[in-house]
Amino acid sequence: MKAAGPKQDQHTHMLEIPEVTLAPGACDSDLLIAEHFLLKVATTPLPETWQLLRHGGRMTLQAPADAGGYQLELNLTEGPMARRVRTARRTDSLPRAIGMHRRRVERIIDATAGLGRDAMVLSALGCAVTAIERVPALCFLLQVAVEESAANIDVVRGDAVEWLRAHAEGPDPAAVVYLDPMFSDPKKAQVKKEMQACRALAGPPTDTSALLAAARAAARDRVVVKRHPQHPPLADDVSFEVRGDRVRFDVYLTSGAS
Numbered sequence: 001m002k003a004a005g006p007k008q009d010q011h012t013h014m015l016e017i018p019e020v021t022l023a024p025g026a027c028d029s030d031l032l033i034a035e036h037f038l039l040k041v042a043t044t045p046l047p048e049t050w051q052l053l054r055h056g057g058r059m060t061l062q063a064p065a066d067a068g069g070y071q072l073e074l075n076l077t078e079g080p081m082a083r084r085v086r087t088a089r090r091t092d093s094l095p096r097a098i099g100m101h102r103r104r105v106e107r108i109i110d111a112t113a114g115l116g117r118d119a120m121v122l123s124a125l126g127c128a129v130t131a132i133e134r135v136p137a138l139c140f141l142l143q144v145a146v147e148e149s150a151a152n153i154d155v156v157r158g159d160a161v162e163w164l165r166a167h168a169e170g171p172d173p174a175a176v177v178y179l180d181p182m183f184s185d186p187k188k189a190q191v192k193k194e195m196q197a198c199r200a201l202a203g204p205p206t207d208t209s210a211l212l213a214a215a216r217a218a219a220r221d222r223v224v225v226k227r228h229p230q231h232p233p234l235a236d237d238v239s240f241e242v243r244g245d246r247v248r249f250d251v252y253l254t255s256g257a258s
């Protein structure tokens, strides 16, 4: 995990992301992670706010009482996410879009990590993943899951556009930058609670043109963008696309691509 500076705190404040506190009852490693990502630790339960709390030994994110008080957890040892990680294949649509069915891809930047579900799959398939996320509470949940599962994921709290720009000229660029900046259709009745929570916490939509431009400048071989199958690409010059069950991956080859 990488430290965030005061600049990122200011940025988070500017984005008006709702505050999430770590509830009493957290273990020592939770407290260290909270300190690292600059999350506040509450001394009494605050059911009217978003909270991170240990529930039956598992770390959960709890919505405020007036939003239903629902809980979600990032469980990588059992349940659907664990199954997805366990059964991932290099020929699945995301790894194929990344090029993993043809060659070994050492390092990927997942610039919009969210709950890190895609990052977990890529790590399980052998990539080192740098996962950038601007919402501190999501960084926290992901870091807890990374430590529980020993996944090869470095969680970085911050704005991806700034991070990618700062790393564009580095000596050892990542082969691939992966972007999944969008949420599923908010009008859909059955938007999953993971997405409801991410949407509530993520603040305003990101500037996808700036994100794509920064990703293209930073990636050695390609940028892969997850899109809804009915939505247009972020830019006209897609090199090729890979269709999955419910999503499309647009691939932009960059000048270093072989």
Ligand SMILES: C[S@@+](CC[C@H](N)C(=O)[O-])C[C@H]1O[C@@H](n2cnc3c(N)ncnc32)[C@H](O)[C@@H]1O
Binding pocket: 111, 112, 113, 114, 115, 116, 117, 118, 119, 132, 133, 134, 135, 138, 158, 159, 160, 161, 180, 181, 182, 183, 198, 202, 206, 211
């Ligand atoms: C649709 S979610 C990603 C879901 C993720 N692929 C997964 O598998 O869980 C998009 C995430 O990108 C983050 N995000 C959007 N723009 C960002 C930016 N400029 N910098 C960092 N994170 C960003 C949002 O906070 C949100 O958590």
